[in-house]
Amino acid sequence: MVEKAGGYEGSSVRPGKYARIERERRFLLAHPPAPSSVTATRAITDRYLVGTRLRLRRAQLPDDTCELKLTQKVPVPLPGAVQGLITNICLSPSEYDLLASLPAAELSKRRFSVPPLGVDVFDGPLQGLVLAEAEFTTDEEAQSFVPPPECVAEVTDDARFTGGHLVGASRRDLLEWPAEYGLHPEVP
Incomplete structure (x- = not known):
């Protein structure tokens, strides 16, 4: 990350009290776990x-509570592995409902x-895509991580496999993007 006066390049957000550096690596999987x-x-x-x-x-948890x-x-x-800066705020149900009324x-x-992965199995237009991520607290941890054999291809540096890009992906994208890594998702 390139630090500039007032934050990081292209950002007014700084790591520290509110935002933290997010370190993660992402991988395509052929099948759900x-x-x-x-x-x-x-x-x-x-x-x-x-x-x-x-x-x-x-996030709906198994005990029927929600985050x-x-x-x-x-x-x-x-x-x-350094993806950028991340800030999280926990919300009450009424706060969530108010924000959920905004266009999204x-x-x-x-x-x-x-462990050590979180494996996402997507629904809707992305059904068939299985993506895993591992999070780290230090650069050294991220660099030394050896992915398990079920990780078919690393897509950490491919922004198309971030949530912000996947949310706009089409069924055609779902077939084409993983194929570039030799993976052909099982599409129903």
Whole structure:
């Protein structure tokens, strides 16, 4: 990340008190994880607020509770695990409902915890896409991470496989983008 006066290049957001550096690596998988390897599951609906860098998330947990969050992601145009800056705010149901009334593009998926990965199995137009991510606290952890064999291709540096881009992807994109990595999603 290139630091400039007042924040990072192209951003007025600075790491520290509110925003933190997000480090993650993303991978394409050919199939959802085996049920025996899953430690937790949640249904996630992300609403990308039109014209902003904001994402509204509703995560339904197995015990029928919900996590409601507003997230701002400020990406950096650099290769590697540092994705940019991220700020999260937990919301009450009424706060979520108010923000959910704003225009947004929606993305839904099931997230399976398969340590050390979070594996997203997408619904709707992206059905058939399976994407895993691993998060890290340091650059050294990210660089030394050896992905498990089920990770077919790394797409960390391919912005098309970020939620903000996937939310606008078509069925045709779903077939073409993974094919560039030798993967052909099972499309119903």
